[in-house]
Amino acid sequence: MLEITDLVHSYGSHRVLDGVSIRAAEGELVCVVGPSGCGKSTLLRSVAGLIRPTGGRVLIDGRPVERIPDNLAVVFQDYSRSLYPWMTAANNVALPLRRRGLDRRRRREAAMAALDQVGLADAAEKYPWEMSGGMQQRVSIARALAYRPSLLLMDEPFGSVDAQTREDLEDLVLRVCAHHGMTTLLITHDIDESVYVGDRVIVLTRSPTRVAADLPVDLGRSRDQIATRQLGAFVRLRAEVGRLVRGGSPTPTVLEKH
Amino acid sequence: MNAIRAVGRLWLVPVTLVAWEIATRVAEQPFFPPPSATLVRMGEMWLSGPPSRLLLTEQAMSDFGPSLARLFAGWALAAVIGVAAGVAIGCSTRLSDYLDPLIHLGRAVPPPLLVPFFLALLKLGTPAQLATIVFGIIWPILVNTIDGARTVDRQHLETARIFGFSTVQRLTRVIVPAAMPKIFAGLRLALSLALILLIVAEIFAGSGGLGYRLLSAQRTYLYADMWGCLVVLGLLGYLLNSAFLLLERRVLAWHRNARQTT
């Protein structure tokens, strides 16, 4: 569904991405984890068509990304800036749906349904600044869901909320992505999170950045914040990802499974 | 309770008025009539008309009507032009690079200097006064709008791109609302400047309106009338500013609250 091949990007003479290749199958939830500043956001922005990478190719459904694809949505990290503070939650969610050619009433219905899915049916008429950070991020997720993208990109979506909220949001994403069958690329610097949420974890090196490893996560689709994190497979995988993020080399046992 | 608090806040106003009254009565200086005399003259001039017209006199109509009409017309015209041009310039770095020096020059010209010019160009009367006001007050609106449109949060713009907003949507739903706090700051500055320029234009060129009344009262030694005009102009400035603040508070509720919570 998503094919990133040999992606290269430099800001001026500063080479950030140095040949990154990532593939995601239809409906897969792929986590990309890497150290801060390694170019994760740059990668996401290239996929979204927000910047034109210096080299390499991005295909979505076999078509190269030239403009911003219309079947794609993004959830940004900074919740305080991802919603429009001059609109209510419902209007924030409904506004992009004009592009889907829905009339006012249908946009409203779709927005309410999406807010309901993220557990915010009651907050539809609230403004972003009347909500907690976690709620705001839920609204951004609802906005993405209502848009019905086939590819969902998330850039450290839970990076600036507290731990409890973060776990709730992780479960929310797992649930809705499975429900809608969306292909999802979730970017994070949190090792635990990448293993807990992902069907696969892609580990990036420091910049100039390449793919250090591509690890399948054999934990099944139904996960539980406490039980899953206690599984031996989870603990081993987390240790492996942690080693790789710190610049270690892949352990053969984990790779064998691939 | 509220009354007590109001007294606590406002006590200096009546004290000043009484002191002023006493001082002017003692001094018997013709330029400084007692406030009571000024008040009486204000009533005679403007508020002794028929009840059917809310007591407003013919003179009130001819003093306030044209002045307010010019003021609002000029302000509205400058707002429309200034905001439209400001958004266009603010959205394009290239355009603003080209126009920057001209804008700096334009806003630095002291607007009263242009009164004689517009009078010669457009003849006496309303068009010249409007031109003076519009030219003089457009700069704070333009500069603030440019600034607001230029500094829209990058993530707000990217969100608009990701979700494929049309150009119109991007302008009306994202850029203009985001720039609104700055636009309002410019509009408020422009409103008080408009009142100043209105008076300059009316005194210098007019034949009617409050500014004209003010100067003719001074020239004909009607000092209570002159003070009355001053008081009314102060009231007018105060009311305009308060009304505008009220509007601003309503329109920008999101802005104040968003800033408080983040």
Added chain:
Amino acid sequence: MEHARVLRGVAGVAGFLAAAEIVGATGLIDDRFLPRMSAILRGAAELLADQEFLADARATLAAWGLGLLLTVAVAVPAGLALGALPPVERAVRPLIEFLRPIPSVAVVPLAILLFSDNLHLRVAVVVYAASWPIVINTIYALRDVDPLAKETLRSFGFGPMSVLLRVALPSAAPFIATGIRVAAGTAIILVISAELLAGGAEGVGIYIMEAASGNRMDLMLGATLWAGLFGVLSNSALVAVERRLFRWHDARAGVAR
């Protein structure tokens, strides 16, 4: 990058001049009323050798500079006193709130009665009008001083006066400076308004009126051009001074400009 910006700015000015000249050359506008751009520029150049204009410009600048100095001398201490003494400020605020919105030129007729000397008249009007931005900015600046910084000093046993001098004043200074810059712009508007309304013998406003009655639109617009250029220069100079003096100040936004 910077280079390209400057070039574009120059191109913009050149383009504007050329466009104005071309419109003038088509004869669409009667050049007795709106002279050609080339004529305006020639007029502006002539003015530099025109003793009468130079004397007028000096007179206006003198009133402006003197008025501004006096304003600073009056308004900064007044603002500091009001900012440092909240009860006084609370008592005076209703008066300020009523006086400030009086459109400042409206006091010109009153000033005409009170001052027979034209320079005094202009200076007085400037002081009245230009004080507001300084006083208000100073009050707000003092109110905004970080309480932690004040308490730190107090905890070392400093008295209220040294707290004011060592903490409050330095951290309020950038805002006061902004107020002074705004006041400088207000002051020039007021000087010229007073010249137009009160007449007199000298001043750019007087020069412009004479040029208008002599139908010398080129000189009028030439003088206006110089006034604008002077405004740009003085404003940039004040901004530059502010930048130098307050390099430590992280250009906090939201102050009246």
